[in-house]
Amino acid sequence: MKFIYTDSHKLHFPQAEYHRGEIVTPFEKPERIDLIMHHLDEAGFTGIQCDDLWNPVPVMKVHSADYLQFLEAAWQEWLAAGFKGDLMAGNFPVRRMQQRCPKHIDGKAGFYSSGNDTSINAGTWEAAKASCMVAQQAQKVVANGDAACLALCRPPGHHAGKDLFGGYCFLNNAAVVAQLFLDQGAEKVAIIDIDFHHGNGTQDIFYERGDVLFASLHGQPEDSYPYYSGYADETGKIDGEGYNFNFPMLPGTRYETWARALEEVINKIREFRSEALIVSLGVDTYKEDPISFFCMETADYLKCGKQLFKLNLPTVFVLEGGYALEMVGQNVANVLIGFEGGRS
Secondary structure, three states: OEEEEOHHHHHOOOOOEEEOOEEEOOOOOOHHHHHHHHHHHHOOOEEEEOOOOOOHHHHHHHOOHHHHHHHHHHHHHHHHOOOOOOEOOOOOOOOOOOOOOOOOHHHHHHHOEOOOOOOEOOOHHHHHHHHHHHHHHHHHHHHOOOOEEEEOOOOOOOOOOOOOEEOOEOOOHHHHHHHHHHHOOOOOEEEEEOOOOOOHHHHHHHOOOOOEEEEEEEEOOOOOOOOOOOOOOOOOOHHHOOOEEEEEEOOOOOHHHHHHHHHHHHHHHHHHOOOOEEEEEOOOOEOOOOOOOOOEOOOHHHHHHHHHHOOOOOEEEEEOOOOOOOOHHHHHHHHHHHHHHOOO
8 A cells, every 4th residue: 555745744843732721742743754654664555755736626625715815824924913933823703702704813813713722833834735735646546546545644634624723633634535536526425534533624524515424433522622523413414414423432442342333334334335435544542642532452453444444445544643652653554554454
């Protein structure tokens, strides 16, 4: 299996994240990619550097034009306002307040953000574009005949909604891949989000659409980020009714329980008759991840890959979370090893 990567991800390295009462260095940091690439190389996977060909068309179909304009201009507006340090939202249009975008960048930041866990710096827009280009190229590899490909995306994307950034995410890479398959003639596409955190951005984008089945396996929102989405009774609206599936799970969940939910998702995708599969690949389900509470072992990711292979669909893996740095590379590699081993 090939994987697509870019060094441009290093342009995004905010220095601040608000976490449980403290300002800390973000958990989502550049060295994650280096560690993952090391293990992918050791496992014999083929790395291909992204060709940096930007296709804005599918991006504009999953994100609003005003939001994209905000992302592109935000850093310069922040500097022009005389602010120092990373751009971080401090005010939000909460219940019963006006849902109008302010002119001032301090207000815009909160209008387009879901929280103050995610900062923007000088290289963020270029890094987000490069991450999305990695996803687009991985989709091209699969569309051209490969059974599967990994998009080594950073920043990640599944918390980015139609017009919101947050959870370290700016552009929704998995959603863009799904849109590309549809634009190329597929009638139905499925996205499985196996990151510990609910893929609220992906759900937001496809919630009223019937051409994309979205399923997320995650920590229950009563206890885990993003807190305000991911309940089992969120099933879609309008054309999307019945095509959105959430599987929230308790603290301490182990693979056996998690795998039963994945098997249910696999059956739903078969019934849906999807023509392609996108896997939002987060390995923050690992037992020692610093911002999660599942208890999966490294060997479990091999079994996960084998389960996903059973769908026998053209598959694009899109990197999301995973913050236990000592094991993130091996855990990602194991999913791919298990997937390829599913043939035997």
